Amino acid sequence: MNAATATPSANPSTTRPTAPAPARSPLRLVFDLLASMKLTVVLMGLLALLTLTGTLAQTVDGIYYVQKQYFESWGLWANVSLGDDLTVPVPLPGAVPVLGLLFVNLLVGGIARMRWRQRNLGILTAHFGIALLLVAGYVKLSVSFSGHLSLPEGAIGSTIRSFQEWELALLWQEGDQVFERTIPGATIENATGPSPVRLTGEGLPFMVDVSYFQEHCTPALKTAMFQSATPVVDGVCLVGDPKLIGTWPKDRDNRLAGCYVQIVENGARGAMGMLWAPDLLPTNVAAPHRPWAFEAGGRKWGLELRHKVWNLPYDLRLDKFRKSEHPGTTMARDFSSFVTVLEPGSMPREAHIYMNEPLRKDGFVFYQTSFGPDPKRPGKFYSTFEVANNPSDKWPEWSCYVIGIGLLGHFIWKLSLFIAAENRRRHEYEVRA
C-alpha cells in the first residue's frame, strides 16, 4: 500500500504536504520486480526475438544445434544479418532463463499477487494453464527422450536409437548374455585432436584413450592421393575434412561421427581401433551391433560408437507396411504400419500406426515417421517410428484446456456483469420513463 492511497483525503481542498513514501525492503523490491507487468512485456519481447533469430538460424545451422544454442541454453551470441556480407553478433539470453523468469513472473505477478477472488477465477485459471505449459516444457527438457525404431516387414525389434546423441559402449559376452557399459558421447566430443580423453571403469582391466573425435567423417582408404590428418589403421583413416568429403550435413541426424580408441593396459599402450557410427544409415536397418573387438585381461571386449540406445520393455513387430501413392506418381500419399506389441505374459496387441494416430504404450509413444526400401529385400520396405518417452506428453493439451476454460469463464463472468449492468440501466430508464 503506498502513501498516496494511505493518506486520508477528507477534504480535497486541504493542501497539506504528503508524507514521503516509506523505503521498501529489498525483498519487497525483488518481489515487485518479479511481479512486474513490464518484466512480462520484456520477457515476451525476448521470446519473440529468440524465436525469430532461432528460426532464421535454422536455415544455416540445422534444428538440433539451434535448439541447443537458442532454446536450451542460458545465453548466446546470435548472428544477425544486416546485409549480404554484414553479420553482427548480438548477445541474447537463452530460452532457459527467459522462460524460467517468465514462470516466476507468472507465479508471483499473475497468481500470487493477484487477489484470489471469485471475479478473478477465470484469469487465475488461465495463468495456471500457462504455468502448466511452461512446466511441461521443463519436464520435457529434463527427463524426456526420443529416438527411432526402424523395422523391416516381419522383423521384431525393441531397441530405440537416438536421432542425435551418441554414446560409446563397451560390450562383452558371457554365454547368451551380452553385457554393456556406456558413456555419453558428450564426454568424448571434445577429444577432437591427438590429445586423448581417458576413460576408465570400475573393475575394468584396462583404460580407453579416445582421440580424434569427429562429428562427421567417413572411413577412407589411405592412398597417396591425400594426406591424412588422422592415424591410419590397417590402411584406412577417418576423413572429416569438408574439402575431401564435402560439406557436412546441416542436421546432426545426418552426421556420421567417428573417433579413434587405444587400449591402455597396465600402463602400456595397446591396440588402436577406429570407431564409426553409421548406424542410422538405411543400410543398417536391423543390422547387428558390430563393435571393434579387442582382447584384454584374458577376455574379448568390444567398443562401439553409436547413437544412444534404449531398450523397450516389450517387442514391436512390423506385420505390414502399407503405402498409397498419388495417382500416376510414386509419391507417397500416405503410409502406415500394422504392428503387434509382444509383451511377455500378455496377449499380443495389434495396432495400426499412421499419421497423427500414434501407438501409446507404457509411456512410450510411437509415431509413424518415415519409410524406405528394405536394402536386403528388393520391393519390400522398412518402416521408421519415432519413439518418444515424455511424461509431460499430454500436458500441453491439458494446459490448453485449462487456459481455454479460464478465459471462457472470465469472458462469461464479464459478459454476465455487462448484461446485469445493461439490465440495470434499462430498468432505471424504464423507471424514469
Add this chain to the structure above:
Amino acid sequence: MSRLRPRTPFLLSLCPLLGLGGCSDQPTTFGETKAYTARERSVDWNADHKTRLMLRDAAGQTPATPQEKVSITAKVPEGWEELPARQFRDASWRVSGSEAECALLASVRGGVRGNVDRWCEQFGAARLSDSQLENLPKAELLGMPAKLVEIEGSFQGHSGWKLVGLITDSDPQATLKFTGPGDTVMQNLDKFLALARSLKVGGAVNRTTPPTPSASNAPATGGAAPTEQPATGYTGDLPAGWKQLPSQPARFRDAIFGVPGGDGDCSLCAAVGGGVRMNLDRWTQQFGLPPISDDTLAKAPQHPLLGKPARLVELVGTFKDRADQMMLALITEGNQVSTFKFTGPKAVVSAEKQHFLELAASLRQGQGVVEMPTTPADTAPQLPPGHGPVTMPVAPAAPRFEATVPTGWQPVARSRKELHHSFGADGEVYVDALGGDLRQLLDIWRGEIGQAPIADTEFAALPKTTLLGGDAVQLDLTGTFDSSSGKHIDSARMLVVARRDGDMNVFVKLVGDAAVVAAQEPAFSTFCSSLRRKP
C-alpha cells in the same frame, strides 16, 4: 468476495521446479553394467574391418596393398638394389650394403612448401625461406621438372645424415627422397639423379594417382603428359581441368571428380539398391520439381555408363537452397542401379556437359585399359638446372589408332575421341573403345536414333565385316537422332562397325544427315578397313 485459499503454500510447492538447466561435468567412467539377452543385443563379434566400416567390396575399396600400387619402371643404378614394395611407397631402392634408401611417392598432397617443411622438421633443420625454396635447383622426376632439396641433420637418431629430395610442383606432387649417411648420399648423387630421370609410370594402374603437371610447369618435351589416374577402382579419362578426388565408398561415392573452378560436384555411385524410381524421385524432390514420369524417362537420351546403357536426366531448379542449380544424372536400369551425377551452378554444369558425358562413357572399374604415355626419359630433352617453367597445355591421352582419313573430313579439335572428324553440316565420325557388353552399346546407339533395343534374331542377323583384323558387326540405322550431348538431326543415318577387343568394344561410328551419309558410305568403308593400331 472471499479469498479462495492461501497463496504461499502454492508458491513454495512450485519452487523446486525452478532448478533449471544446471550444468554438470560429463563422467569419464563407464556407467553401470547392464545385461541383455543375445536377442536384445545382437552382436557380430567377427565383423571384419570392411564390414564394420562399410568399406564395400568393389575393386579399390579394400585397404591398399603394395602390389596394387602404381607400376613404376626404372633403370636401377649399378650398385643399387630394388626393395620390396612397402605401404605408401610406390617404389624404393637401396644403395647395396648401406643404409641409404631412396623412396618414390608418385602422388602426395601438401604442396611443395608443406613437404619440404616436413623434411626439414624430420632432420631438425631450419625451414627454407620463400626465396630459398623458389631458387632451388631443378632436376627431373617422372618426366616433370622438380625442385632439388638438400637437407643435412639428424634423422631418426642418426646424426650426420643427409636427405636429397626431388619434388614436382604439380598437383598432387611426386617426391623421390634419398636418405642416408651424408657421405654415401653424396657419393651416389649422380646415380640418384639418373634414377630420377629414368623413372616412368607404366602398366595398368588401379589405385594411386600419379601427378599431372600443371599447365604452367609441364616440361616442353613434346610428349603427352601423364594422364591423371584415380585412387579407387573406378577410372576414367579425365577431361582437361577435371581431377579425381578420394572416393568415399562408405557414402556411396565410388568415384568423385573435381570440376574446373571447383564449383560443382560430380560423383559415381556404382551398383546400389533403391531402383531407378526411388533415385529419380529423390532427385526431383531435392530440386523441388514434380516427379519424372516413366514415359518421360523412357524418352530420355541414352548414354553409356560403366558399359551399360543409362538414361540422361537433366534437372534445373533450386538445390540445397541455391537457386539456378542444375543436375546431370545418368542412371542405369534395374534394381541395382549405377548413377553418375554432376550437380552445380547451371552455367558450370552446362559448360561442362560434354566433358561429363565423355567422362561417363570412359568410366570403368579396376584395371581397365589405361594408357599413360610418358616421354621416355632417355630421349627427352632435359631441362638445364635452374631452367624456368615452360608452358604446355595438358594433352589428352595418346591416340591408339590410326587410319587413312578420306578427303573432305575435317579433324575435330580438342576432342577426346580418336580420329574424330566432321563432314557436311552436322555429320561426324570417330573411333572409340568402351567397356561393357557390345549388345548393350548397340542398344544405346539404336536408342539414339529412336529405335527399340535389338531383338535376338536381329542381333544374330547383323551383317559382319572386318575391323582391326577381327570380326565386327555392322549397324545401319535411320531415324531421328538425339544424342545425350544434345545433338539433334531430324533425318539421320548412323553407320557403326564394332567388335569385341579384349575387355573392350572398339567401334567406328558415323552419324549425320541421311543424304550426306549416303554420299560418305564408301569413304566410311575405306576408313574402317584402313583402321589399324598405332605401333
